[in-house]
Amino acid sequence: MMKKGILIYDHEVQEWRLWIEHKAYWLQQGDSFELLVQNQYFQAYLEKDFDWFVTLEGEVMFVLHVQHIYKVLVNPQNYLEVEDPF
Numbered sequence: 234m235m236k237k238g239i240l241i242y243d244h245e246v247q248e249w250r251l252w253i254e255h256k257a258y259w260l261q262q263g264d265s266f267e268l269l270v271q272n273q274y275f276q277a278y279l280e281k282d283f284d285w286f287v288t289l290e291g292e293v294m295f296v297l298h299v300q301h302i303y304k305v306l307v308n309p310q311n312y313l314e315v316e317d318p319f
Contacts, residue, residue, distance in 0.1 A: 235267075235306045242285075242299040249285060249297065251305070251312055258312035267306040274306055 238253040240260070251258040251266070260279055268277040268287060277287040286296045297303065 235308055238305050238307050238309075240266075240268075240297070240303040240305055242297070244299070249279065250315065251307060253307070253309050256309075257315040258309065259315055260312070264312070269304040269306075277305075 236253050238251050238258075240249050241252055242248075243250050249260045251260050262279060262281050264279045266277055266279075267274040268289065270289070275289045276291075277289050278291075280286055280288060280294075284296045285299075286294055288294050
């Protein structure tokens with residue numbers, strides 16, 4: 234079942250985290266999710282070169298800005314939960 238979540242950059246480990254409700258999940262290169270862009274969700278794939286970026290619909294690439302929070306739709310069963318950091 235798809236759930237709404239957010240992508241937040243974790244500056245300590247220099248990686249993106251997926252948050253659904255009050256739980257954090259690991260993200261790694263190649264993970265896919267639906268990313269909200271101007272009120273529409275697009276299939277996205279997380280990738281990294283010098284910067285973290287996503288490829289949308291297999292065609293459009295853009296760099297994720299570490300200060301931004303991104304809204305996503307995901308199936309939480311596809312991700313491993315991070316132990317509660319608090």
